[in-house]
Structure formats: structure tokens, C-alpha cells
Amino acid sequence: MAYVAVKGGERAIDAAHAWLAAARRGDGAIVELQTAQIREQLGRAVDRVMAEGSLYDPELAALAIKQSQGDLIEAGFLLRAFRTTLPRLAATLPLDTATMRLTRRISAIFKDLPGGQVLGPTYDYTHRLLDFALLENAPVAPAPQAEAIAGPTPRVADILGHEGLLEADARSEDEPFDLTRAPLAFPAGRDARLQGLARGDEGFLLGLGYSTQRGYGNNHPFVGELRAGEVDVEIVPAELGFAVCIGTVTLTECQMVNQFAGSKTEPAQFTRGYGLAFGHADRRAMAMALVDRALRAEELGEARTAPAQDPQFVLSTCDNVEATGFVEHLKLPHYVDFQSELETIRRLRATAERTQAASLPEAAP
Amino acid sequence: MGLLARAVPGELAAHLETAPALPDFVVLRGPQTGLVMLRGRAGGGGAPFNLGEMTATRASVRDATGRIGHATVAGRDAAHALAAARLDAALQDPARHAALKATVLDRLAVSETQRHAAGARRAAATRVDFFTLATQR
Structure with missing residues (x-):
């Protein structure tokens, strides 16, 4: 209706x-x-x-x-x-997260990775005790500094990749699907899935990612790498014909490494799930990587048994703008709809009562 | 162009105050604010996918010497895009290039390098050496 x-x-x-x-505005005195x-x-x-x-x-x-x-x-x-009020000026060249100026970079699988483990401004290892000093707006000491780390900080995926133990990225330059321009259709390619997940509701992605850990489509994940920092944004303007940097964005990237037993054509190796998020967003990037990996079930020949492995379920419901629109529209006036349902129900009941009344005398002994 | 685009707008404006005056100009296009679709790669190195959009502003100008300058800068700051486009035109003028490079580009490069270095030093202070207790495999 x-x-x-x-x-x-x-x-x-x-x-x-x-x-x-x-x-x-609240209390004007504040x-x-x-x-x-x-x-x-x-x-x-x-x-x-x-x-x-x-x-x-x-x-x-x-x-x-x-x-x-x-x-x-x-x-x-x-x-x-x-x-929706702005024109699309361009699409960027694919962002190169390997060149990220890192504020954070950790790996749960490699202790001694080249470039080191850098915690950055993290809530990890805090005691989750309320800090009452913040009530007083006490001055904050500047962050400590140390001599900058020299040398490259390659992505963990590239390090493991050398041994062939980790599935390699299938590099291509194909024009990706854009769900702001075309309706989502199934089966959805990984490009469409990643775009949908990247803007999906964080709570929903977290719940789905968690569900895979609780046994609903488990694929035994490890955080291969989590990195956050600033990346240059490059476009090729039509009037110039060469790439120029137009600014920077802060991103968080998660490489989730998962078990894979191999198949007739592929040797046993680790597979990967990928998460990429705006800003500093460990939880979002990790949840996205878990769900991305779960959605690859069919591609990797795994049984599709859990919600997180179902692309149509995940992608059709992960967008909280669509979800809130459809759920919250229920509170808008539905008087005419309801009236028609009411009449249907009254008619059904009247019919049932008439039938019952007509059959009663014969049923009596 | 990257330096001009990445510049903190306030800094760029301050450097322009002390730089030799830029030639008069006419606007050919914009400044127009729109969207740029940011693309990532699946797995970091695989096939491209659309991550989400960012705002960007572009402008094109022709200055009094007839040189054409273009700029696209992240964000919605029309003055930033216009200043970058005017500088793009003026920097093509061999008579102006050296002075503008010294008063604007070099200073922006210095402050950007300092900004990056400060970030790298803060990151280095949070570098951790984990060691495993059970087995040292």
C-alpha cells in the first residue's frame, strides 16, 4: 500500500x-x-x-x-x-593507499613489519574510565614527538603477496559501477558491493561482521593491517589532460586476512576482505572488511548459509538513509490506506457472520 | 598545482598579500562547486570502485597577459579556487615565475613539509615494539 x-x-x-x-538551540544561557x-x-x-x-x-x-x-x-x-544539488565534476584516479601519510598502522599478524607498528591517536588500550578532567576543560599537553620513521611502510598485503600465500589483487582499470547513477542489480559485482558497504550503516555493518564471528558464515579473520592517514586526491581535468592533485582525504583502510583451503585450481592460501572508510574509523573499516569477505562466499565456492553472505540482503538493507526513509514513513498519515483495509476486514467479518448464521440451524441437533 | 590545492586557504591568501601583484583577469569558468567521485581499489591494489564523493571547486581565468589558468581544489572555497587559477596563469609567465615561486609556492612547500614532518614525529612517538611471550616463532 x-x-x-x-x-x-x-x-x-x-x-x-x-x-x-x-x-x-537549547538553553540560551549556554x-x-x-x-x-x-x-x-x-x-x-x-x-x-x-x-x-x-x-x-x-x-x-x-x-x-x-x-x-x-x-x-x-x-x-x-x-x-x-x-543531489551539485554537478559531478570528475572522478579521481584510484587513491593509492600505499603512499598514505600514516598516523596509524598496525598488524595483528606481523609483529616486525617493515616500517613498524604505529598506534596513532587510538582508543585502544585506554581503560574506558570516564575522564572527569574533561568536565573542567583543563588544558591539554601537546602530543609527544619522536624522530620520524625512515623507510617505506609497504602494505602488509604486498609483503605476504610475495610468497604467494595471500591471494593477489586482480588489478584492472575497468570503469566501476556507480550506484549513485544506476540502480543496484543482482548479482552485484565487488565494485558495487564495496561502494554499498562504504556508505552503509556502521551499526548494521558491525552487527553483520560480528555475526560472521559468532558462527553465521565464519571465515576465521585476522587483521592483516589497519592503517589510517592522509592520501592525495588526483584527477585528470579535461582541460589539462594530465593528473593534478586537488587536495587530500583522511582514510582508514583494513586488510582482513582469512582462511581458505584452496580448490582444484588454486593452492591453499589466505583470502582477503577489504574495508576503506572516510576519516579515522577502525570499527567501520574492519566491519566492512568482514562483510566484504563474507559476500565473496559464492566467488570462493563456499556454502552460502548466513545473512552476511547474501549480497541482496546485505546491500538492499545496509543503507541507513533508505532504511530510515522507509521505516519512518510509516508514521506519516496513512488514513486512506488504513480505511481501505478497515473496510476489507469489516466485509470479511460480515461475510463470515452471515455464513455462520445461515449454517447454525442445520448444525443444531 | 598540487601545492596550491592542498594549501590552507588562509596561508595562501597571506602569501599572496606579500607576493608581487597578480595581473588583472577575467573569469572564463566558475568558480563552480561540484562533486568529485573518490575511487579506491578493491584490496588496495585491485579493480577500482567508487568509495564516495567529495566537494570540489573549479575555476578558469584568463589574465591581462592572455595566459589561461585552471584550478580544481577540494572543498567549497571559491576564493581559493580563483586564487589558484590566477596563480596557475601567472606562473606560466617567465617574467613572474621566479618571484611568485619564491613568495608563494616555496613558502607553501615549507609549511606543508613542516606539517607532514610534525605528523610523522607524532606517529613515531606511538611506535610500539610488541614481543610475544609464549613462542618466538
């Missing part, structure tokens, strides 16, 4: 929105929040909104968070809506 538009209620709606604006404060001090929320809004622009994400009173799904929705 479709939603049928209603008329009226304009004055109430205007008043509701005016109240919303006042509620958003200093108003600046978007720059959100961008600088609520960076993980900004990263999440950019990822789920599928638009890298920290300032706009901060604005969306302010406008939505910190409702991050609503904020992502605002970014998605905004992006």
Missing part, C-alpha cells in the same frame, strides 16, 4: 519546525555550538556522517550534525540530499 498525500496542517507544521529550531567546534572536537561523528552521507566535506558534515541535534542518521540524510 502506498502512502497517500494529505492536505492541511501547514500552520501546525510551521509551529513544530519553529519549536524544533528553538529546541535545537554558549551556542560552533560548527568548527564540531569539526575539530567531534571528529569521529563527522567521519561517520561523511561516510554514511557518502560525501567527504568535514565542514558540511559538522553543519549537518549541528542541524540534526547530533542525530547522525538524520545528518547523513542531510548530506545525501545536499549532494
Whole structure:
């Protein structure tokens, strides 16, 4: 049943929105929040909104968070809506994460990897105790510094790859599927799946990734590498014909390494799941990598038994903007729909009662 | 062009204040803000996929000497794109190149290098040497 538009209620709606604006501002005696404060001090929320809004622009994400009173799904929705007002200028050359200026880079499988294990600004190893000093806005000491690490920091995948123990990337330069331009169709290629996962809801991806660990399509994952840092963005403008850098983005990349027994044509080797996320987003990148690997079940000849291995289920439901739209539209007026259902039910009951009444005398002894 | 695009807009504007004046110009296109689709590679080195978009602003100008300059810069800052395009045109002028390079590009390069170095030093301070207790395989 479709939603049928209603008329009226304009004055109430205007008043509701005016109240919303006042509620958003909160107590006028408290200093108003600046978007720059959100961008600088609520960076993980900004990263999440950019990822789920599928638009890298920290300032706009901060604005969306302010406008939505910190409702991050609503904020992502605002970014998605905004992006539809802009023309597409170009597509970048594929980002080269091997050249990332690293703020973080760890591996759970290689202790002594070239370039070292760099923790970066992480919540790992914190005690998860509330820090009451933050209530007082105490000054913060500058981060310690040490002599910069010399030498390259190759991706772990490239190190293991040399021995052939790890499945290699199938490099190509094919034009990737773009789900902002074409509707998703199944079976979906890995390009379409990665794009869908990259903007999928973090909580949903986390739950699905977790489900694979709990036995629903287990593939025994290890974090081969998790790296975060800044990557140059390059495009080839039509007017120039050569690549130019237009800026940088901060990304988190996860290489998940998984067991694979091999097949008739492939020797036993590790397979991989891949996650790439805007900003500093360990959890999102790891969950994406788990689900990416799970979605490769068919390609790798594994039995498809669990939700996380079903591309149509995962990709059709992981987008929280679509999900919230369809779930939340249920609260809009459905009076006409409901009226028709009501009449159907009344008719069914009336028919049943008539049939019962007609059959009763004969049934009596 | 990369240096100009990656510059902190405030810094670029400050350097332009002290640099030799740029020639007058007419805008040929923009400044226009739009989207650039960021692409990654599956597995980091495989087939390209669309990761998500970013905002970007582009501008093209022709300056009084007839030179044409182009710029595309990440973000929505029209003044940044216009300044980068004007510099792109002026830097093609052999009579201006050296002075503009010294007052703008070199300074941007220095501050970018410092920024990267500071990040690398902070990262190095969090470098950890794990050692396993059970077996040293």
C-alpha cells in the first residue's frame, strides 16, 4: 500500500519546525555550538556522517550534525540530499593507499613489519574510565614527538603477496559501477558491493561482521593491517589532460586476512576482505572488511548459509538513509490506506457472520 | 598545482598579500562547486570502485597577459579556487615565475613539509615494539 498525500496542517507544521529550531538551540544561557567546534572536537561523528552521507566535506558534515541535534542518521540524510544539488565534476584516479601519510598502522599478524607498528591517536588500550578532567576543560599537553620513521611502510598485503600465500589483487582499470547513477542489480559485482558497504550503516555493518564471528558464515579473520592517514586526491581535468592533485582525504583502510583451503585450481592460501572508510574509523573499516569477505562466499565456492553472505540482503538493507526513509514513513498519515483495509476486514467479518448464521440451524441437533 | 590545492586557504591568501601583484583577469569558468567521485581499489591494489564523493571547486581565468589558468581544489572555497587559477596563469609567465615561486609556492612547500614532518614525529612517538611471550616463532 502506498502512502497517500494529505492536505492541511501547514500552520501546525510551521509551529513544530519553529519549536524544533528553538529546541535545537537549547538553553540560551549556554554558549551556542560552533560548527568548527564540531569539526575539530567531534571528529569521529563527522567521519561517520561523511561516510554514511557518502560525501567527504568535514565542514558540511559538522553543519549537518549541528542541524540534526547530533542525530547522525538524520545528518547523513542531510548530506545525501545536499549532494543531489551539485554537478559531478570528475572522478579521481584510484587513491593509492600505499603512499598514505600514516598516523596509524598496525598488524595483528606481523609483529616486525617493515616500517613498524604505529598506534596513532587510538582508543585502544585506554581503560574506558570516564575522564572527569574533561568536565573542567583543563588544558591539554601537546602530543609527544619522536624522530620520524625512515623507510617505506609497504602494505602488509604486498609483503605476504610475495610468497604467494595471500591471494593477489586482480588489478584492472575497468570503469566501476556507480550506484549513485544506476540502480543496484543482482548479482552485484565487488565494485558495487564495496561502494554499498562504504556508505552503509556502521551499526548494521558491525552487527553483520560480528555475526560472521559468532558462527553465521565464519571465515576465521585476522587483521592483516589497519592503517589510517592522509592520501592525495588526483584527477585528470579535461582541460589539462594530465593528473593534478586537488587536495587530500583522511582514510582508514583494513586488510582482513582469512582462511581458505584452496580448490582444484588454486593452492591453499589466505583470502582477503577489504574495508576503506572516510576519516579515522577502525570499527567501520574492519566491519566492512568482514562483510566484504563474507559476500565473496559464492566467488570462493563456499556454502552460502548466513545473512552476511547474501549480497541482496546485505546491500538492499545496509543503507541507513533508505532504511530510515522507509521505516519512518510509516508514521506519516496513512488514513486512506488504513480505511481501505478497515473496510476489507469489516466485509470479511460480515461475510463470515452471515455464513455462520445461515449454517447454525442445520448444525443444531 | 598540487601545492596550491592542498594549501590552507588562509596561508595562501597571506602569501599572496606579500607576493608581487597578480595581473588583472577575467573569469572564463566558475568558480563552480561540484562533486568529485573518490575511487579506491578493491584490496588496495585491485579493480577500482567508487568509495564516495567529495566537494570540489573549479575555476578558469584568463589574465591581462592572455595566459589561461585552471584550478580544481577540494572543498567549497571559491576564493581559493580563483586564487589558484590566477596563480596557475601567472606562473606560466617567465617574467613572474621566479618571484611568485619564491613568495608563494616555496613558502607553501615549507609549511606543508613542516606539517607532514610534525605528523610523522607524532606517529613515531606511538611506535610500539610488541614481543610475544609464549613462542618466538
